[in-house]
Amino acid sequence: MTNTQVTLVQLDNYGPWTVTPSPRREVDLQTLQSRLYADLSQAIGTRDGYVFFTRFDNMIAVTNGLDLEAHARVQESIRNRYPITASLSIGTGSTPADALVGATGALQQQGSAQDADRRETLLGQPIPDAERTDDDVQIAHFDVIDATGTYTDELDAFASFTHIEAGYAALMRHMHDAHDSLSFFVGGDNIIAVCPGLSDGDYEDAIAHVQDTADVALRVGVGRGASAHDAGMGAKHALEVAREHDTIVERSGRQ
Amino acid sequence: MTNTQVTLVQLDNYGPWTVTPSPRREVDLQTLQSRLYADLSQAIGTRDGYVFFTRFDNMIAVTNGLDLEAHARVQESIRNRYPITASLSIGTGSTPADALVGATGALQQQGSAQDADRRETLLGQPIPDAERTDDDVQIAHFDVIDATGTYTDELDAFASFTHIEAGYAALMRHMHDAHDSLSFFVGGDNIIAVCPGLSDGDYEDAIAHVQDTADVALRVGVGRGASAHDAGMGAKHALEVAREHDTIVERSGRQ
Amino acid sequence: MTNTQVTLVQLDNYGPWTVTPSPRREVDLQTLQSRLYADLSQAIGTRDGYVFFTRFDNMIAVTNGLDLEAHARVQESIRNRYPITASLSIGTGSTPADALVGATGALQQQGSAQDADRRETLLGQPIPDAERTDDDVQIAHFDVIDATGTYTDELDAFASFTHIEAGYAALMRHMHDAHDSLSFFVGGDNIIAVCPGLSDGDYEDAIAHVQDTADVALRVGVGRGASAHDAGMGAKHALEVAREHDTIVERSGRQ
Amino acid sequence: MTNTQVTLVQLDNYGPWTVTPSPRREVDLQTLQSRLYADLSQAIGTRDGYVFFTRFDNMIAVTNGLDLEAHARVQESIRNRYPITASLSIGTGSTPADALVGATGALQQQGSAQDADRRETLLGQPIPDAERTDDDVQIAHFDVIDATGTYTDELDAFASFTHIEAGYAALMRHMHDAHDSLSFFVGGDNIIAVCPGLSDGDYEDAIAHVQDTADVALRVGVGRGASAHDAGMGAKHALEVAREHDTIVERSGRQ
Structure with a gap:
C-alpha cells in the first residue's frame, strides 16, 4: 500500500494579473514562473519532497514529510518575495490520483482560481508522523x-x-x-x-x-x-x- | 514574408553529467534547468528575443536582433555561473521550421549532444541588420x-x-x-x-x-x-x- | 548562557577560479556570489538559521538546529548547481566569537582557502538536540x-x-x-x-x-x-x- | 577627462514594507535583496554597465551606454517580478562623485525614499551617443x-x-x-x-x-x-x- 501526500499549488488570480493593467512582457512572466518553480523545488526538496511544474500556475507536489508549518512557511516565502501569492491544498490517499482529486476539490470549494478574494488558502491535513511508513x-x-x-x-x-x-x-x-x-x-x-x-x-x-x-x-x-x-x-x-x-x-x- | 532567426540552445553532454558519478538529486536538476531557462529568458529578452524551455536540455529561441556577440555573451555567462556549458546554433529562413532544421543540422555535424569533446560550439549567422524588416x-x-x-x-x-x-x-x-x-x-x-x-x-x-x-x-x-x-x-x-x-x-x- | 552554533562557509579555491584562464566578467561574479548567498539564506533559513554574506567567498552562518545531514545537503546542492564548491566548518561555544574561532581553526588545519586539493570539507559537530535550549x-x-x-x-x-x-x-x-x-x-x-x-x-x-x-x-x-x-x-x-x-x-x- | 554616467537605484518605500504588517523573515529579505542585486547585475551588465550593492535598498550603477529605454526596461522587469518597485535617477559629470550628487538631488526633489506616493520615478538624461568617448x-x-x-x-x-x-x-x-x-x-x-x-x-x-x-x-x-x-x-x-x-x-x- 502506498500513501501518497500530494499538494496542489495554485497561484491566486494569476491569469488576470498577467494582463493587468495591460499584458506583461512574456519573458518576465516566463522568468517569474520558472524561478518560482525553482524556489519551490528547493524549499520542498530540502524536506525530501518533489514538485512538478505542470502548468506553472498550477503545480503538483509530492509532500510526504512536510507538515502544515512547512507548507505555511513556503506560502509565506512566496508572499515575501514575489508579486503574487499561492494557495496550497494537501490531499492524501492510497493512490496519487485520488489524493489530488481530494486536494483539488477542497480548493475549488473555497473559490475560483480567478477569485480576487481567495488568497493564500491553506487546506488539508498531512499524514501524521505516526502513520508514515517506508513504503508510502x-x-x-x-x-x-x-x-x-x-x-x-x-x-x-x-x-x-x-x-x-x-x-x-x-x-x-x-x-x-x-x-x-x-x-x-x-x-x-x-x-x-x-x-x-x-x-x-x-x-x-x-x-x-x-x-x-x-x-x-x-x-x-x-x-x-x-x-x-x-x-x-x-x-x-x-x-x-x-x-x-x-x-x-x-x-x-x-x- | 517572415524571416525568422531561431537559435537552438543545447546543453553540452548534459545527460551523462546528471548521473555522474551517481544520479544527482532531482530537485537540484529541476532547479538548475528552470533557473537556466529563466536566465536565458532575461538575457535574450533584454534584446527582445523569446526563449522556450522545450526539453530544457534543448531550448529553442527566437533571436531576431541578437548578433553573434550577444550570443557569445550568453554562452560565456552560462559558463561563468553554472556547472554546465551550452552550444548555440543560429538558423534563419522564411519559415521557423526551416530555420530550426538548419540550426539543428549544423550543430549535429559538429558532434553528438553527448560528445564529451563538443563544448560551447557557436554556429550560424544572424540576419544582417540591413536585411531586417518590421515584418520579420x-x-x-x-x-x-x-x-x-x-x-x-x-x-x-x-x-x-x-x-x-x-x-x-x-x-x-x-x-x-x-x-x-x-x-x-x-x-x-x-x-x-x-x-x-x-x-x-x-x-x-x-x-x-x-x-x-x-x-x-x-x-x-x-x-x-x-x-x-x-x-x-x-x-x-x-x-x-x-x-x-x-x-x-x-x-x-x-x- | 548562550550556546551559539556557527558555520563558516568557505568557497574552495575561489580566488584563482575567478581569474582562470583569464579574469571573468565582474557582473557574472557578482551574480554568482549574490545568488549563492540567496540560496544559502533559503536553504539554511528554512531550518531557522541565518547566513551573513560577509566577504561572499567566506560567509558566516548561525546554524543552531541544523545537523550534519542538513549541512551536507547544502554542500551537495551547491556542487550540483554552481561551477564552484564550498567547505563548511561548524563551531560551537558560549560566545559567537569563540565558536567562529573554533570553526575557522579547524578548517585552516585542513588546508588553505586556495588549496586546489581541499574541496568540500565538512567539519565540526552540531550541538546535540538534547543539549539545545530556548536561550541558545x-x-x-x-x-x-x-x-x-x-x-x-x-x-x-x-x-x-x-x-x-x-x-x-x-x-x-x-x-x-x-x-x-x-x-x-x-x-x-x-x-x-x-x-x-x-x-x-x-x-x-x-x-x-x-x-x-x-x-x-x-x-x-x-x-x-x-x-x-x-x-x-x-x-x-x-x-x-x-x-x-x-x-x-x-x-x-x-x- | 572622464564622463561617468551614474544611476542611483532606490527601492520605493522599502523600509516600511519590510515591517508591514509585521516584520518579515530576515532570510526572505536577504534573499529578495541579493537576488534583485543579481538581476540588476545581469540586466545592466548585459549592456556593459556595473552595479554595486551598496546598501541594497540604495544601489549605485555605472551605466555609460544605457539609454532611457534600457533604464525603463529594468524598472518594468522589477515591477513584473518582485513585490516592490524601484526609482532610477541618472546623473552625469566629470567625476563619479559629482554625477551621483546630481542623481541623488534630483530624486530627493521628487519625494522621500519613504514616500508612499513616489513610485517608479525615472529621472535624468543619459550621455548622448554622439558625446560618448573611449575614455569616459x-x-x-x-x-x-x-x-x-x-x-x-x-x-x-x-x-x-x-x-x-x-x-x-x-x-x-x-x-x-x-x-x-x-x-x-x-x-x-x-x-x-x-x-x-x-x-x-x-x-x-x-x-x-x-x-x-x-x-x-x-x-x-x-x-x-x-x-x-x-x-x-x-x-x-x-x-x-x-x-x-x-x-x-x-x-x-x-x-
Whole structure:
C-alpha cells in the first residue's frame, strides 16, 4: 500500500494579473514562473519532497514529510518575495490520483482560481508522523531508450521534441487511466510518475502501450520510500541498472 | 514574408553529467534547468528575443536582433555561473521550421549532444541588420476559451492539465505539419506559436482542428514585428481584443 | 548562557577560479556570489538559521538546529548547481566569537582557502538536540534612528552610505572586542549582531560608543531563542517597540 | 577627462514594507535583496554597465551606454517580478562623485525614499551617443596583497573580515574626499573604484594612506574604456600584471 501526500499549488488570480493593467512582457512572466518553480523545488526538496511544474500556475507536489508549518512557511516565502501569492491544498490517499482529486476539490470549494478574494488558502491535513511508513511513495522514473541516438542527433530539435512529447502524452494518459498515477515530463527525455503499488507487469504494459501508440521506446526504474526523494533516488539508481543491463523494468534494492 | 532567426540552445553532454558519478538529486536538476531557462529568458529578452524551455536540455529561441556577440555573451555567462556549458546554433529562413532544421543540422555535424569533446560550439549567422524588416517575425498567442471555468475550477488538477496538454499537442503538430510553425506551451492555458505569414483562415482551420481532435476550444491573437517581443506583444494585445469581443482570431493594429 | 552554533562557509579555491584562464566578467561574479548567498539564506533559513554574506567567498552562518545531514545537503546542492564548491566548518561555544574561532581553526588545519586539493570539507559537530535550549541564541537587531530623514533624503547616496558604514564599522569592532559578538550589515540601515548573553547596559554602552566615535545614532531590539530565526524575530519585534516608544534598547517579551 | 554616467537605484518605500504588517523573515529579505542585486547585475551588465550593492535598498550603477529605454526596461522587469518597485535617477559629470550628487538631488526633489506616493520615478538624461568617448570611464580594481596568506588562512574569519573591511573603509573615504571617486567592496578582498582621470601617483598615495591608517597592503590595476565593463576588464588584466610583477599600480595597455 502506498500513501501518497500530494499538494496542489495554485497561484491566486494569476491569469488576470498577467494582463493587468495591460499584458506583461512574456519573458518576465516566463522568468517569474520558472524561478518560482525553482524556489519551490528547493524549499520542498530540502524536506525530501518533489514538485512538478505542470502548468506553472498550477503545480503538483509530492509532500510526504512536510507538515502544515512547512507548507505555511513556503506560502509565506512566496508572499515575501514575489508579486503574487499561492494557495496550497494537501490531499492524501492510497493512490496519487485520488489524493489530488481530494486536494483539488477542497480548493475549488473555497473559490475560483480567478477569485480576487481567495488568497493564500491553506487546506488539508498531512499524514501524521505516526502513520508514515517506508513504503508510502512509489516513484517510476522513465526515459527514452537511446534518445540521443534516435532523436536528438538525428531529427531537427522540434521533431525530437514532438516525438518525446507524444511518448509522454501516451504514457501520462495510460498511467492515469489504468493505474491512478500522475506522470510528469521533467526535461530531456525523462518522465517521472508517482504511482500506487504497481507490479513489473503493469510497467511492462505501460511501456508496450507507449511503443504501440506513439512508437517511442521507454524503460523505467522503480523505487519506493518514505518520501519522494527516497523513492525517486531509488528509481534513478534502478534506471541506471536498466541502462547497464539493457532491461526495461528495474526496481531499487530496497524493495 | 517572415524571416525568422531561431537559435537552438543545447546543453553540452548534459545527460551523462546528471548521473555522474551517481544520479544527482532531482530537485537540484529541476532547479538548475528552470533557473537556466529563466536566465536565458532575461538575457535574450533584454534584446527582445523569446526563449522556450522545450526539453530544457534543448531550448529553442527566437533571436531576431541578437548578433553573434550577444550570443557569445550568453554562452560565456552560462559558463561563468553554472556547472554546465551550452552550444548555440543560429538558423534563419522564411519559415521557423526551416530555420530550426538548419540550426539543428549544423550543430549535429559538429558532434553528438553527448560528445564529451563538443563544448560551447557557436554556429550560424544572424540576419544582417540591413536585411531586417518590421515584418520579420509573426507570433500567434493562443489560449483556451474559459479555461478556468471549464477546467481549472471543475476538474481535478491533473485532468485539467491533461486536457490542456492534449489541446497543445494537437495544435503543435498541426501548426508544424501544415504551416511550418513552432508552437510552445508557456504555462497556464497559453501556447505561443512562431509562424510564417499565415492568414486568418489558417488560424481558423487550426482552431477547428484542435476542437475536432482534442475537444479544446482555443482563440488566438496574432502580431508581427521586427523581433519576438514586438510581434509577441502585438499578439497579446490582439488576444485581449479577442477576449473582449468574444472572437477567435484577432490581429494587432500594426499589421 | 548562550550556546551559539556557527558555520563558516568557505568557497574552495575561489580566488584563482575567478581569474582562470583569464579574469571573468565582474557582473557574472557578482551574480554568482549574490545568488549563492540567496540560496544559502533559503536553504539554511528554512531550518531557522541565518547566513551573513560577509566577504561572499567566506560567509558566516548561525546554524543552531541544523545537523550534519542538513549541512551536507547544502554542500551537495551547491556542487550540483554552481561551477564552484564550498567547505563548511561548524563551531560551537558560549560566545559567537569563540565558536567562529573554533570553526575557522579547524578548517585552516585542513588546508588553505586556495588549496586546489581541499574541496568540500565538512567539519565540526552540531550541538546535540538534547543539549539545545530556548536561550541558545541571542540576536540584537540595530538600526539607525531616522536614517531616511538624516541621511537618505539629505545627503548624496554615497555620503549616506559612508555614514552608515562608519557606524557599522564602529559597532562591529566594539561588539567584537568588548562582547565577543559578531555583527553584520544586512542592508538599508540595519545591522544584526549575534551575541552572548548581554545586559541592557552593554547595549547602551555600545550605542554610546558608536555615537561618540562615528556620530551615528542607533537603537536596538534584542531577542533570544532556540534558533537564529526565533531570536531574530524577537529582536525585530523589540525594535518595532523601540521605534514606537522612541527608546534605544528593547527586549522581546520572551525574555 | 572622464564622463561617468551614474544611476542611483532606490527601492520605493522599502523600509516600511519590510515591517508591514509585521516584520518579515530576515532570510526572505536577504534573499529578495541579493537576488534583485543579481538581476540588476545581469540586466545592466548585459549592456556593459556595473552595479554595486551598496546598501541594497540604495544601489549605485555605472551605466555609460544605457539609454532611457534600457533604464525603463529594468524598472518594468522589477515591477513584473518582485513585490516592490524601484526609482532610477541618472546623473552625469566629470567625476563619479559629482554625477551621483546630481542623481541623488534630483530624486530627493521628487519625494522621500519613504514616500508612499513616489513610485517608479525615472529621472535624468543619459550621455548622448554622439558625446560618448573611449575614455569616459576609469575603473580601479584593488585587492589586498596576499590576503589569503595574511588573513584568511591565519586569522579567524571575522578578524579577517574586520581587517579587510577597515582597509576598505579607509580607501573609500580617501578616494571620495581626495579624488571624487566612488569605491565599493565587491567580495573577497576586492574593491572596485570608479574614478575621474587619476595619475599613478594618486593611486600610490591612496595605497600608502590605507597602509598607514589601516595597516592593509593593497595593489591596484587601472583601466579606461567607453563602458564600465571595458574599463573594468582592463583594470582586471592590469591587476593580473601587478600580481605577476609584484608591483602596486598597473594600467591596462589601452591607455
